[in-house]
Amino acid sequence: MKGARDNDFVYQAVYRYLATLIDDAGGSAAVRMPSLRQLADRLNVSISTVQYAYSLLEKEGRVYSIAKSGYYAQALFSMDATGSGSDLLETVYVSARRPGMCLLSADEPASLQPLDSPLLTLERELLRQYPRQPHTLVQPCGELELRVALAARYTCSTADCWHADDVYIGADLRGVLEILISVLELRQAAVIVESPCDWVILRLLESCGVRVIEWPSQAEGGFDLPALESLLKQEPVRLILLSSVLSMPLGSGFTQDHQQAIAKMLERYGVWVLENDCYSELAERSDSRRLRNWLNPARLLVFSTFEKFIGAEAPFGFVLSRHWRHELQRHFLLRAFRLSPIRQKAIARLLSGGRLDQHLCVLRRMLGERRALLIQVLRERLGDTLQVFEPQGGATVWVRSLRPVDMTNVFQRLLNQQIIVAPGELFSLQGLHADHLRLSALNHGERDLQGVIGLLGDALRLSPGH
Template sequence: MKGPRETDFAYQAVYRYLTSLISEHATDARVRLPSLRQLAQRLNVSISTIQYAYSLLEKEGRVYSLAKSGYYATPVPSISTLYSGSDLLEMVYSHARRPGTLNLSADEPALLQPLDSPLLLLERELLRQYPRQPQASSQPCGELELRTALAARYTSSPVRCWHADEVYIGADLRGVLEILITVLSLRGATVVVESPCDCALLRLLQDADVRVIEWPLLANGALNLEHLEALLETEQVRLVMVSSGVNMPRGSRAPDHNRQAVAQLLARHDCQVLENDCYGELGFEPEGLHFRDLLPAERLIVFSSFEKIIGPEAPFGYLLSRHLGAELQRHFLLRAFRLSPIRQKAIARLYSNGRIDHHLQVLRRRLKDSKALMTQLLQERLGDALHFVEPQGGSTIWVSSLRRVDVRRVFQRLLKHQVVIAPGELFSLQGLHAQHLRLSHTFASEHDLAGALGLLGDALRLEAID
């Protein structure tokens, strides 16, 4: 990747290479592009650099991704048959990337306030300090500077403290969680998850042959203590996954007293607790108690990623664990993630210089404002057709139809108008949310949102089930 334009960032060179590759294969047929690992080896750059270049092309509508399949060049001139299978999640992913589509299925909080410019400026400064060279093999779990910054971020007292050697960073969240599934021997084991649950997490557990039991939230967003107690008494539960802050996609947050009661129950049973902190800092109001404040670290594992608060230019996933050190280190070494040390150092500086905290203040305010606009439009235009949960954080709204409808047919009808929604069935493996859908409230200003909501209302009426 070195040559006449050595001063360019690596992702810019990768972007130009992919642009040329796409142009060479311009056709109305589906053309699969090289995988992240193939390109990283071919071009001698990190997987995260490849991911960032692909994400830019996705935003431009020049490529699209399919779960478990890879990246494809958008067919030219036709884009009408991106995916013809029956897998609903892949259908949502493929159509959401079509140029000109209003993607109301998205969950991209950082879209409103990306941190790409400050991050790239820091990279430029760091590249002057650290000549580009292969990543040191002695840091398979991530750059020490970033692991130290994260450990400090999660430390809240002399008792509730973390250290850099208890932090593990991978190329993306999926890869990190795949390692965790292996280390905990979850294949065939029973895992309890809050429901609704993030569709990507559900798909990951399903693909790993994990037995998932869904734990539905109460109508007010609280955790159902009696239901969990019954599960722990009657099932051989290996792991319970809980939200750190707001539950996504529902957008609600369990009260502190409810969390304390659940933590006391979990402490009496022999199972691991996995805290999902991907949205932990995206609540609109000041944070309350986390499960990591209530449970001993020896029983707890925390996972998150930078993507929800920084954007796709920071795709790394990470987890914190005090008691799985030897096995995690071994598997991270075997996995051999190719991570950009400079990108990691730049993210670490965003934490240490306070830029992340300032960014989060602005991002939360903008998310709250866009939520208010969306809920107002929903109330005005679809108040007689939909009920929605007032979200307490994040970039989406959880809504349900007041009439019984076929939501999948609603989804198909809206596709004809290049509007994509996320049907509620994606967020359950047991059909618990068939009358729900998730709507994004972070959208590009050039789209006619009011018109799209009108189309949604029409589709709901036409697909009502008598």
């Protein structure tokens, strides 16, 4: 504990020590923790310091106290026979929330460098400028200042401009997409999506009864334009969901020639486009042309979220649409999202004041360094086992096993060693990408990346084919 005093408050060191004891205990049974005096003697700190650390853990629900008995580690949920007969995605989500896990699958780019501090500082300043009013103006589609800032950010010319009335802000991306599914009447309709596709979007479309048609990537990571045209000829497609610049988890982007060819094809078939702009701010080339620059604005909608590049303090989702104004306003009013107007104003100031663009330069560089390190280790350790698709941005890397392998078995073997990967089957509803994984170097905790990748290699070699 003496060494910890140089940089931290002593109670923080005690807190971390206790958290480690709780993690090591694991299991589903309650575990008695050391007494205040035992810990004070063991760590050479005061009893009051230990008591304060325990009180923090108690507020977090990680320990509880029993009068005249002491503190106990809160029993954690157990996952008996994890994954047997259960949903794989649910297993990934639940396991990721267990303490001590190495998340070799996390897709939370902003966690590397969140904008929490500047955002909350702005919020505190705004709270002094805008005291709470007893009757505030209801803005069901989002705070006007933020809608104005977004409209300005998305406007690129006098011919291709957006206005505040075209912008709709919701509490999160899922809620916004649910509204779009209702307004566009997509239930039972045919919708084409790129594949692999974000599992949040896939599961939402599936749960809403949308008939999802997957347009798969080619082996080398590109997309097959003749295959897309064939789908458009064969199916009564209501809408196509395409990435703006960066297609995740693949990490690839359309070339300008591809963007123009896709735009011409969709114009011929009169197909509506829902553009996924969630990762565009994370593309290595920030000056890349967006797909929407080539599309007919009469058949275009765009959606995104702040969470990928600002962080968890900005979970809002938003959509830009020049159409269905009455229906969108009605649905946003009925949904009654409870959004902090001050938080929205603070985000607007980040956008309009240039602070976000400075942050994005730093975040893109840091993500690039993490990806480069992960790719280097993968190629050094598993170059004869995995094909690595080098991404053009974002936080993750898409890989393919060079031999057919049961990735569910790989997942289970690694989970038993407290490592979580994301099997490729999660990114398809039609059983595609069975030999693929999405990996990330954002959150491997205190574990050595070389060692973790070594364990991944062991799991790949030991798992049977499919």
